[in-house]
Structure formats: C-alpha cells, structure tokens
Amino acid sequence: MNTLTPTVPPARFNVWFALRRMVSGANIYVGGLIVGLVIVMAVFAPWIAPYDPAASDWLAIRQEPSWAHWMGTDDLGRDTLSRIIFGARASLSAGVISVLFAMVVGVPLGLISGYFGGWIDAAMARVTEAMLTCPFLVLAIALAAFLGPGLQNAMIAIGISASPLFIRLARGQAMVVKQEDYVDATRALGASSWRIIVRHILPNSMPPLIVQGTLTIATSILAESSLAFLGLGQLPPAPSWGSMLDAARQFLSESSEMAVFPGLAIILTVAGFNLLGDGLRRRLDRR
C-alpha cells in the first residue's frame, strides 16, 4: 500500500548556487555602503581631510605613501588623500545634479510624448533618436567644449546628453501605464489629462526611472572625470579626480601612485552606483 511514497529527491546543498544568491542579494548593500561612504566623504570633507587640498608643501613633492601622507603627494606637494576626499564633492555633485537635470528635463517630455502620442510623440522620438545616435561621452564633450570649461557647464553638458535616456524610458512607461484600468477609471471620473499624468502615470512610472537614474549617476561621474581630464570639468586648483589623473599623466613612470589612487576612487564610486542601481532593479522590477 506504500506505492505513493513521495519520490522528491533530497535537496542537495549547492555551494555555487547559495553563493550566487548571497552575492546577488548583497549588491544593494555593498553598493549602498560605497555610495554612502562617498556621500559622507563629500559632505564632511573639511573635517575628514587631514590637509588643505589646495595647500602646497614644497618640501614634499611627489612623495610615496607614508604615515604623514597616506596616499602620497602630487607634483605640487599637495596631499593626495585630502584631494581625493574633496574631489568626491565634484564627482558626486556632477553625477547627482546632472542626472537630476536630465530627469527634470527628460521625464516630463517623455511622459507627455508617451501619453498623448500622435505628432508630439513622433517629433519627440525623432529628436531623441538623433541625440542617441551620438555616443554619450562624445556628445557631452562637444557640449562642454561649446559651453566652456567649469564644473557647472560640465554638469549641464552631461545632463543634456543624458536626457534622451529618460525621455525614452518615461515615454515607454507612460505608454504602458496609460493602458491600466485605473487610468480609464480616473478619466471616467472626470480627471483631466494633466492630472492623470502627474498623479497617476508619473508615480507608477517611477521604479524603472529610479533604477536608470542611479545607473546614469555612475556614467555621469565617469563623464565628469573624463571632462576634467580633458580640462573641461572642475577648474584647478579645486580638486577633481579627473584632473588629478590628468596631472599624474606626466609622472606615470616615476610616481604611479599619483594616478592609482584617483583612478581607484573613480572605479569604486562608479562600481558602487552600478551595484546600487542593479540591486534596486532587482527589488523594484515587478516582473
């Protein structure tokens, strides 16, 4: 009578599977931790940094890392650690502000385009596609060169270059969300198109926009560093990771640590934002 014994094989503990689960779940924490550290660095820079980032010590030029200068000094005798801590301000504000700018411009345009469709959408789609044919960085460099050097202009250039991403994403979201039953129901209660877009389409379009925003911060930080490297970003003597790399370029063989530490800072920060964005996608994606 025992023919119906369950024949489910005993669960085998798969180390790789477990490890992968753990690592993928940890994305959001690792990313969040790195991003949090960078934010703390940027906000509390004057209290954390051991030296004035702009003060030259002519007796300590291009020193290797030591107890006095943990990451060494640059060609003008400035403390690299302090400059990296202050440089976080330029990188972070370039990343966050330019993405906010891109979202403020792109999201409303995208929502309007996707919601109304028709010729508005067709016109917007052409402009967006035209901007997207040009690689992100190339467009940002061209715009920054046109606007002139400086952190503010770099942020505007990056923001404009990133906005088509948000136009396209918000447009797609609006096209999906506007077909939801509750949008019809709201319209049947007499709501105007404007009200439907702001109150119903926008909040329900946010999750992928937040993910895209976080990932684009990483790209923007990289772009700001590139612009600074080319002399189009943060102006000296104010520190920026990109311009530090530029300064280090001449001394790569003699004082490689001058390039290594700003490079590490960029890599870690970009990776942090990417991990955070990826983790957010796992959490927020409803599929």
Add this chain to the structure above:
Amino acid sequence: MAGTFVGRPQEGVLMVETQASGASSSSPLNEKAALAVRGLTISIPTARGPLHLVEKLDFSIAPGKTLCIVGESGSGKSITALALMRLLHNALDITAGTVDLNGTELLGLSNKEMRKVRGAGMSMIFQEPMTSLNPAYTVGNQIVEAITTHRSLSAEAARTEAVRLLREVNIPAPEQRLDAYPHQLSGGMRQRVMIALALANNPSVLIADEPTTALDVTVQAQILELMRNLRSRYGASVIFITHDLGVVREIADDVLVLYAGRVMEYARAQDIFENPQHPYTLGLFAALPNGRSREPLTVIPGLVPMVGQFPKGCRFSTRCALATEKCRMEQPLLEDFGKGHRVACWYAPIESTRP
C-alpha cells in the same frame, strides 16, 4: 425629478431647465428620460470605408430606473458604454446619433465640458475591481481626488465625505479603510470602493460594465443588493451591462438585447422574461440552466460574426434556426408590438412561448 441637472448646481455650467426629452421617447415606459440615446452609430474607419460596430442604437432611461444591456461578447455592449462617456479608443468614432443627458447633448460638448459631465453627470463602474484602483495611493486618497475633481471642499470636509461614501457602500470600519491601499482589500471590497467613487458626485446616470463578472457568486449577490439600494437612495438611473440573465432578472426595469451591434429586442424586463419575441432572446433563455432538468444546456450554434462580415439581412440570420431567404437578404426593422415591446424580427410577433 423635475429640474434635473447635469453636474452640481453650484457649478452652474451645465444647468439645464426641465425639458421633456421626448414625448416620442424611445423608452418602453414612455416617461421623461434621464438619458436618451438616438441613432448612436460607432464606427471604425478602414480603407474601404467605415465599419459600424454599433449601428442606430436607440434607447432611453427614466430617472431611477435600470436598463440592462444584454448580449454575447463582441455584441458592442462595452463599446456603447464607453461611447456614452466619450471615452472610446482613438481609433473608434461616433459617426451618428445623439446622447442626451438631462437635456444636454453630450456629443456636442467640448472636451473640457465633457470632463465636468464625467463623474458628476454620468459615471462608470468597470469590470475589473482588481486593477481599477491605482496601487500607488490609498483608497481614501483616491476617493478624495474624485470628490475634489468636481467640488471645492476642504481636505477635511472631503475626507469626512469619503468616510460617508465608504459607509454608504457598506464597508466596515470606514475610517480605518480610508488609509488602506488597494492591495489590502478583497475584490468585493474594491468593487465597493469603485461604486463609492462612482457615486462620489451624485451622478444622474451610473453605467456599470459587468461589475460583478470578476467576483464570486456570494459577493456578486451582495454587490447587486448594494446597487439596488443605492439606486433607490440616490435616484440615479443605471445602465447595467451584463451577459448574465440571472442578474438581469434581479435588477432590470428595461432590457435591451444587443447582437452584433444591433438591437434585437427592447422591452420592459417583465415582458421580455414572460414573452420573449426574438429568436436570439429565446436562444439566450434556452441557454440558461433551470436547476431542474438534467439535460445538457441548449446552445446557440456558432459565434457572433466578425465586424465587416455581418450578413446583409438580419445580423442573427447566420445562426438563427428559423432564418429564411428574406431574413438573409433584408434587415428587419425594430418595430413596436405593443406596450413598447420592440423586436427586430420578420417572425414577430410570435405566440407566447412561455406560460
């Protein structure tokens, strides 16, 4: 209901004096109508000219009465409802007809004026309570939005009004439910919220598009009971779209049988149940389980023809057991066979088929 109006009186925009909207009213009851629809034709433009999804629809509803629109899937019921609200998909056009709500011709209104009618003069309950509420907001938030769309009330007054509405639709502990998100409510509760939303601005016509289809049977009965109560309390006319004849028997005053976008039979509920005239109506009744016989249910063979493949004559002729050459070639007119009982069939009137 003398001096009825579209929208709230204080808005003053759509005030309409009492106007007998038809001594020639097409209602079988021949009363002054809250809503009168004449010659409504809904079409989809194609390269070979427009195709009519709904053709020459005539009906009217007296204040406080319920009209059931019955028909199979694809007969044009939901499209008719959306057309009345002017919420049709862009690809569809209303190509002919008038929709008269308390004396206001809705098809001639600007979009802005129409927005004031939606929710206040005429509102609509949808089929899917599970997806008809915005998941991002609390129930209270959405009811308050519905109220303030048409009335200028303070936040506090609107909230009090929202609690009152939730109590009206028999939601227990309405003060607490106000802060619930839609996912925290069951389907039946959500449909009650949808009804509260639809009633928020005291509309004179309420369109319910299969409001009980997605609910289980016991909840269905509760919702029907609730709608019946509210109808008598609010004095709203109800257009109830369904394919469930059991529901029709429960709540209908008038019944309109729609098939392939055409009216087959239109009469008082009592007349249609006691003396159905159209073969299609008879087929629908035959397909109802009666609870006694153990015979398999009778079915009407075939499907509703596709738009564009409608027969030249009577739309039902492709599936009608009685169809003759005349039926296939000539379209029968909707004719009154007494007491406002209208039938579109060459065979009408036939002998009473039910004792």
